[in-house]
Amino acid sequence: MVFEAMLEGWARQQRGGRRLQQKTINDRARVVCRFNSFAEAYPWTWSAAAMDEWTTYLIAELHRAESTIRAYQTAIRLFCDYITSPYYQWPQECELRFGTHPVQICHEWNTAAHLVDYEGEAARRPMTREEIQYFLDYADAQVERAIRLGRKGALAAYRDATVFKVIYGWGLRCSECARLDLADWYRNAKAPELGRFGSLHVRWGKRTRGSPPKRRTVLSVMPWAVESVDDYVSNIRPRYTKAPAAVLWPTERGGRLQVRDIEDRFAAYRDALGLDGDLVPHCLRHSYVTHQIEDGADPAFVQRQVGHQYASTTALYTGVSGDFMNTMMRTVLDRALRGGQ
The missing domain is CATH 1.10.150 (DNA polymerase; domain 1)
Structure with a gap:
């Protein structure tokens, strides 16, 4: 035919x-x-x-x-x-x-024109610092709860709590995080205090126009997140005895954690906390961009960290707080006033 x-x-x-x-x-x-x-x-x-x-x-x-x-x-x-x-x-x-x-x-x-790089739902937004702290504290509490009640799942809960910290701490997509291996962590000579977790090599970045997955190196900038990964790799990961040696996030059956698993766990914690139902794991990546900009990081550095080809895409991910905007306004205003004197 x-x-x-x-x-x-x-x-x-x-x-x-x-x-x-x-x-x-x-x-x-x-x-x-x-x-x-x-x-x-x-x-x-x-x-x-x-x-x-x-x-x-x-x-x-x-x-x-x-x-x-x-x-x-x-x-x-x-x-x-x-x-x-x-x-x-x-x-x-x-x-x-x-x-x-x-x-x-x-x-x-x-036909519809592709006018912007981010076409997700308008309701999607970065999580606030308070929401992230609330969420991560709850994830940690689920580990303690499972241990206290003598239930299975403490290892998985610890693994997933660390997964969320890595997504936020390095500004990753879910798919990038799920496919990480232990060998993807590297030392950074400029940050020896971070040990073997000074940088992260992302090998499964987003494809574009039929190209292979894009690779990038993300430098570690949140010491508390490094400590969490170090603890997981040293004390929790070795307990997954059935898993392939290379996999960073294994399952109890010896497979690799999937994107759907991360999304489901995030949704369960989000709903239990009564957080905005539009929040998804990708919002942690948005939060990374926003909070780095708020903390004074150069936008070009943040763009390289998250693997955006265009600065406009990084801008679309940014939702700075009112306090940050007021601080910037005050700086610009004071500069203008000094210039007029």
Whole structure:
């Protein structure tokens, strides 16, 4: 069938020419198939009007997020680019078989533009210092509670409490933290007091445009977080005897802690404390950026630490407090007043 052949050819183009991951290719193919079913027409008869109707359906009935809709539209646009390209001869093949040819149905005027780097929910925000202290204290208390009651799970609770401290202490994404190994910690000659935890090599940073995971080195700037990791690695990690030697965050069954596990534990603690339901582990990363800026760190340094390509992205993650803004206002105002004297 022509449609299946188009999908197969598109998959080869993405896999061979663009070196995309198979998961990305499969996800895009599923989007194209969904649109094909919705339009009740094959690609050589698709129209911009059908794209408009599908977008309306995604918004009004399925309530998809803006970023999801844009991703769907991007998949359709890329597929149309492929089947309308003269290099792959699908226009000629369709004209010969069906008397018509495919056209591009995604345009600037009927698709969502990607105008910002962060497209998460507007309700997502950095956690305050008080919220983070409250949250981490509660996580530590769950270890003591499990030990006091003689229940299983004390090791896991200790591990997860340390996970949250690392996400915040080094400004990591959940996926980056989950895939850490013991060997990813390094000494920093400029900070010998931090021992073997002076810097952290992140090997599984966010991919962009089909590239491999981005790597970066994050310098340790929170001594209390270093102490927590040191204690976990020295006293708790060795008790996971079934786990592979390299894994930093193992499970009791010998596997590796997954992102979903981190998200579920965070949600359980958040709800138990009655914190804002919109808070997720990624908010700890936002908090790292915000608090570093508040504490006077150079924005360029923070940008490198969290692996943002553009300074504008770091700015989007920042939500400085009123006290910080007032301090900066006072500094600028005093400077201006001195200049006028």
